[in-house]
Amino acid sequence: MDPTNVQHILASDFHSFNHRGITISKDDLLADNILLMNGNRWKLVRQNLTPLFTSTKLRAMYYIIDKSAIDFMELLKSKPELLKGDVFDTLSSFCSAAIGAAVFGVDICVTLQKNGKLIDKESGLELEPTDELLAAQAFFFFIAGVEPTATAIFATLVELGRHPEYLEKVQNEIDEAFIKNDSKMSYDIVSNMSFLDMAFNEAMRMHPPIGFLTRECVRDTVLPVGNIKVDKGTRVFTPLFEYHHNEKHYEDPEVFKPERFSPENKHKIADISFMPFGKGNRVCVGMRYATLQAKTGLIYLLRNFTVNTIIKPGGMRYSKQQVQVRLDNVDIEISPRTPRC
């Protein structure tokens, strides 16, 4: 839990902790993806994937996400039964459509293949962007674009549905953006909605879709605080959920306070105490894409519908999953809304 040691593991002593710590079978072709790769192969694939998520690329692919969100609204309006029942499942269908189109469409995978052989000048390692290698990356992107992204949208809706005063602020901001921009959203408009950003970050703090980070030590080393010896082969877990709920880092950690992330306050949050997308060299590659997709879904949803949270008897809790943290015992009631023009 010590922040200096955590920083050491995730960033400063990356050479000792660059391994994800998950063993995969060599025959499992789809497991040969960037999340589970290690060593020079990981470095090479990461180097080649990172440029696919720059703001220029996201700006260019925004129309795909936007179209998926508009289609999603049509779907909800034509099938009102989707507004009741398993809302998480309904949100997942938007996420599948958006990530599917973005990953398998004109950009990401095709671009990678067009660029030809991946070469690491330092180590001399060369990788052929075969269909199998690309399928493995696309497979993981698809998983990441659906489950954790739908979890993030769900958590934001749950918190807004329990806090009507914040819901109204977000909806006002969205309405204003639609009015000002002739109902045409863009990467920049979505990114500049500050109240939405605050609410989204606060929901990710309280309910981070991934509960902990994993690393494996690849050479004997020592953690600076407490002089803790770590042997090669040791797996280390960073409990990010606990960080997000620690009173040392957040006053009233169980209270939803989007103001923590306001432009005037967010500098007070220590870098290491907010890590829904991880930290350091193996931080989530899709962080900005996922945020864009989740916010776009929220914008269209909250423009056309309103939400009310129903906590079932026994109170809100988390479903038991290996890595994911998903809210449970709670429903969201979605009802049509007449937006300000």
Ligand code: HEM
């Ligand atoms: C809200 C949605 C998402 C959340 C909360 C999330 C969170 C995370 C976390 C916690 C990690 C581990 C980081 C670490 O160990 O330091 C991670 C890794 C990763 N994520 Fe995401 N992620 C999300 C969506 C996405 C999407 C949509 C993509 C791709 C389009 C993506 C691609 C990746 C990749 C490739 C890695 C592995 C990075 C590496 O090992 O180098 N993620 N994500």
